[in-house]
Amino acid sequence: MPDSGFREIRGLDLFAQMTDQNFAALVRGAYVQTFPAQIDLVAEGDPSDFLHVVLSGSVDLYSCWNGRDTSLATVRPISTFILAATIRDAPYLMSARTLEKSRIALIPSQDVRAIFDIDGGFARAIVAELAQGYRAAIKSQKDLKLRTSLERLANFLLRQQKRAGGDASFELEFEKRRLASVLGMTPENLSRAFKGLQPYGITVEGNRILIGDQEDLERFAKPNPLIDDPTS
Amino acid sequence: MPDSGFREIRGLDLFAQMTDQNFAALVRGAYVQTFPAQIDLVAEGDPSDFLHVVLSGSVDLYSCWNGRDTSLATVRPISTFILAATIRDAPYLMSARTLEKSRIALIPSQDVRAIFDIDGGFARAIVAELAQGYRAAIKSQKDLKLRTSLERLANFLLRQQKRAGGDASFELEFEKRRLASVLGMTPENLSRAFKGLQPYGITVEGNRILIGDQEDLERFAKPNPLIDDPTS
DNA sequence: TGGTTGACTTGACAGTTATCAATCGAGGCT
DNA sequence: AGCCTCGATTGATAACTGTCAAGTCAACCA
Known part of the structure; x- marks a missing residue:
């Protein structure tokens, strides 16, 4: 477990309230990697093997259908993406690619789910983050339709x-x-x-x-x- | 606490895994009410005082801006709505009105948040429901844009x-x-x-x-x- | 320096969608 | 029956948006 990067993650709302022990367990199987620009990180439909955390750079979340494509959101440091897929153990709904050179932490989804089950502080933080993301998606829908x-x-x-x-x-x-x-x-x-x-x-x-x-x-x-x- | 209605709620995924004691505490301040058709239940911007559960009938979630309005979703029995607002203690993003005569259970939001903090089963169910709703909103966005x-x-x-x-x-x-x-x-x-x-x-x-x-x-x-x- | 690349812009045009007005038709009421 | 209301439909028109093609511009590079 290379320490670099994980200290930054620890400060995120999502990870701030969990115990040191559980945080250590969470990042044990995780790793930080630097990607060049324009690299596909995940494709929609893939199983959600990792929770991603953008440490630097930026990531584009997009989706394709029938030859068309659309950007749905931009992820900037320091925040996570595709948490909902990780939690539900469901396929990604969006693809993700780096917009520029980016450092990304990858945390195995099964570890996230396991620690979620035993750490109340982590569970509460996940709920807060999901609720926020949910509401952001609703706002975006209103923006589009109204x-x-x-x-x-x-x-x-x-x-x-x-x-x-x-x-x-x-x-x-x-x-x-x-x-x-x-x-x-x-x-x-x-x-x-x-x-x-x-x-x-x-x-x-x-x-x-x-x-x-x-x-x-x-x-x-x-x-x-x-x-x-x-x-x- | 009139028992009518709460047995149906108990069977929902959202409430199935919590302890009897916590469920009792949750519904202690709750009540079930029957509304006629075309009644406004909540208005967007209102503080989220209650988590609503549709027991029968149906509810339209809609939003207005600058003289325009749009329907965002329909809630059918038996499910809840505006859980995210309740969890974040934030204002409703959508208004809700009955489409037909409907029985609705109203559970005080502060009770939901309190029980959420002490009941792991309930917390897990909320996470699952939020993640599902989040993903549904993303799908809807893709539908609209693609x-x-x-x-x-x-x-x-x-x-x-x-x-x-x-x-x-x-x-x-x-x-x-x-x-x-x-x-x-x-x-x-x-x-x-x-x-x-x-x-x-x-x-x-x-x-x-x-x-x-x-x-x-x-x-x-x-x-x-x-x-x-x-x-x- | 000249060429190339790629993003951005502009214009012309076609396709799609909204708006307005009028009509139709079912259901309720007197 | 006659009337009314309201939602659904239709047609004409306007507004908006997408598409295609061409042109501009700055950055990059040999």
């Missing part, structure tokens, strides 16, 4: 602005083609959507966004904590 | 057929306007989508559907267990 693509983009920009610190100018941390996929549109339409937000004060220069009139954009976007607040 | 409305309808019909027993002819258990909302389209387009499936052997007569050529429909719908199988 908003037009222009509204989704406007609200995404407001969320991203907040994540980036709140300044009027900030960086998109997304390749635009992937942002388009996450927002449920084509890259061409994302381009047009950015232009469609110009009347509300949005300026785009490469990956840098400038919100010229915060109030004007918010009046159009109508952000709602029950859709856009990632913490609730 | 399929056209015609494909969503075709796959819905195949799922409903299976739920109804597998016969070529079966009942829609949905008002069509609500089905349209669930599938993310307007009632007008649902009408047209049904006609669009006629070439694949679909006949509609009121609420009764006939699948004339199973293979033809499946060839078009391309059902996928990672989207359409509710059990995985």
Whole structure:
């Protein structure tokens, strides 16, 4: 058990409340590996052998059907992904690939399930994480079904602005083609959507966004904590 | 504590593994109530005071934003809804209303959280249920983002057929306007989508559907267990 | 430096979906 | 029967979104 990496994991909400002994047992069979960019980590339909923890870099969760594909989420450090599949011992519903060079910890799913059964603190943390993920998925569904693509983009920009610190100018941390996929549109339409937000004060220069009139954009976007607040 | 109703609840996966003592404590503050049709049970944004269990009838989970609204799910006996909000002590993300006369059990959320902390069997069941709900939400997102409305309808019909027993002819258990909302389209387009499936052997007569050529429909719908199988 | 690559953008067009208005038809009521 | 209501359907039209093709631009590299 190489220690590197596991100290960072220990600090995660998911692992913070468990006993030292159980944590040691959990990481005994685990390992940390560094992957280059654009590497497929898991494919949808695979059995969920490992719980993955992103320590650095970033991971794209996506899915394919009938020749089409769509990005569903981005995982950034430090957090886990595909916990639900691990818990249910069910196949992954999404594929995962690195977006950039990334350090990933892999914890055998059977160990997660075994420790879950004997460590109440761990079980409680898993419940909290699952409930949060569940709610995030519902919010995403509401975003998709209740908003037009222009509204989704406007609200995404407001969320991203907040994540980036709140300044009027900030960086998109997304390749635009992937942002388009996450927002449920084509890259061409994302381009047009950015232009469609110009009347509300949005300026785009490469990956840098400038919100010229915060109030004007918010009046159009109508952000709602029950859709856009990632913490609730 | 009126006993009526609680015996049915006890048989649910969610409550089956907990101790008698804890179950008694859980239902001590709970009550069962019968509601007429079209009654709002909870509104999105409300604090999650109760975990709801549908004993009979059916409940529509929906959400509104900026003058639009959409149905997200239907809850049928016997199952719970809005467990994630209860667990996280967070506001409801969806509103709920009865579709027909329904018996609902209401269990105070704080009791759920308290028993969850002391009963391992209950905690495990909650985790299983949350993970399942989480995965269902992901599947729904994939359905929305990867399929056209015609494909969503075709796959819905195949799922409903299976739920109804597998016969070529079966009942829609949905008002069509609500089905349209669930599938993310307007009632007008649902009408047209049904006609669009006629070439694949679909006949509609009121609420009764006939699948004339199973293979033809499946060839078009391309059902996928990672989207359409509710059990995985 | 010139060429190549790949992401992004733009325009033209086609396909899909929403909207609005009108009509149909079943069920309930007087 | 006649009337009313409400959901479902249909047609016409507008809005939106996807597709295809072409062009721009910056980064990279020999």
